Amino acid sequence: MSIARNACSFFLSRLRGELSRLIESTYPGYHPGPKIWLDVIVGLVETAQGYLQAIETNPADEKKLLLDAEVLGDQAYSLLSLISGADASQIPHQIVDPFQRWVAALKINNTIFFRAEHASNYELATIDCRAMAQNLNSPSAGLLKAIGAANWPMLRVTVPSQAMGMLPHFAVVAHELGHAIQDHITPDLSSFQPQFLDCIKRVTSRLAISMDCKKTF
Template identity: 50%
Template sequence: MNYVEGIADSARLYLQESMRPGLTPDKELELITEAERLGEASYTLMQWVAGADASQIPHQIVGPFQHIVKKLGITNDIFFRSEHLPNYELGPDDSGKNYQTLTYLAPTLKKAIGEINWPILRVTVPGHAMGMLPHFAVVNHELGHAIQGRIQFDEAPFQHDLQQFGQRLGARVQKESINWSAKASSLIQAIYNRWLNEIRADAVAYALSGPSFFFAFCGFIQLSGKSYGIAPTHPPTDIRRSLIFREMSKENPSFLAVFKAETGMEITETINSPGVPSCPPPDQLYADIVPLFGREAAAICTELAPAIAVIGPAIFDAARDYIIAHCPDLLYSPTQLQVDLSTHLEALCNLIPPIESPGPNGPEPTSLSTILNVGWAALLTRTDKISAPVGKSGDETANKLERLHELLLKATELSDARRIWEETK
């Protein structure tokens, strides 16, 4: 807000200067026009941060996510905001450099620009997530975008797959009589890079959150509507879902095995997302998405999908390797899930929030990933065992879910307070 106020203060300086006696009409108009531009910029920024107030975002989650941000080595200033749309998004703002050369630069703006670690990162979460804490696991996907450039993998083993993509694309262009434009080659690279970055973000989120990310991702794509999810910006939803599910079957024991052993429920690939369709055969997929993206982009997306499905596991391996190398304590493992569920799940049903977990040197504050995974396990398998508040009217199930949400928020707040206390004592 200091930055917004600084821009407005600079606008006022320009207005004051425009009223100085002796100015030519042209100079006066120039100053007023610049003041208007700065005023519009401050208003636009106010819109950009809308939904970031405490009434929209639970304050309890800010500290734990800031802890993850710090551990990941993200130095940018970052904030969270709610939007009443099915949308998660990481949006950067690097506008500070646009104002440093202003003739009438307000001291407040100069100070604000110097205090911000640019670019500012805005994490948008959909309003539905505010009602149930476990959905916040998807936020780690957006943090994954913040470090996507660090997740590198060897493309050499996939040259044959990429060559096959080129051959399929050539056949599609010929079959559909597409007039290939001069910009098509750059469009191929752009779509390929965007898709890789989406998989990178998924892979980082999965490494940080384990099954809780899978559950939250599936809930999000279900909410987003009955579409394939494929676009020049995103690979098909069913491929992304399948890649994450495949990862959960790895290791011994796997996340799938641990979750079933501790909860009695078997995780399926379509859990939380039964209404999300898989992509149809290529010809039908192309026909379905041409009206949305045009012939060139539709052809590229249709024929690139099989290659991305093959490349995806290598990206998940690379993300895991990066987390292990740079912030190993953030990696969420099947072993940790087993400890978390055996320690906290039944206790949570008895209204005991997961604030502490067993550690090598005694009890230690639970991580946000622990709280999210225990929360999802309770939400999916134990809501019948959570007692509704006594004397509260309304739907019993809704009251139970509200109580679960409150218990998880309390766990998040108190565990973070303990972590801060231990770090400063």
């Protein structure tokens, strides 16, 4: 069992070192999203390392604690991949800065980060680790602090990296950001009711069909 424990400890130490390197990296627009996400993963690794340390005082639970540490380490490694392409070498400040202004203007308070991917992919993904953290035994203080520092769910905006200077990025990402706020928009269009009825009348006349024109906004 000591061999497995040492192997797990080595893996977690290497993962923690990689996280430290990424935290020191530069992210476009200097927005805090990537580092907040990395702090969450650091907290998971610290929790896993705490399980290994607990074996010293609870040798009878070594098998369970070791398994918990290994599973949590695997989860942390998997979650780390979500930030791939978010550093300044992959997505430039000139793209991120306007996106950040849009997010602020739209009053989207979620913690957000942007990344580029070598694929034809525009995506707005939601990430939420609160339930996982709440279900952990003895989460580290660092993990609890990181969870509390984020505005959940986090949002990750993905754009293709092959054509970062193309204007269509802005239109498509604006569309994706619209998904984040559409449920909060309740426009009052009642003042346009006459125009709506007139439009329906003209459309039905040209198409020679019957429609219910009594609908109101």
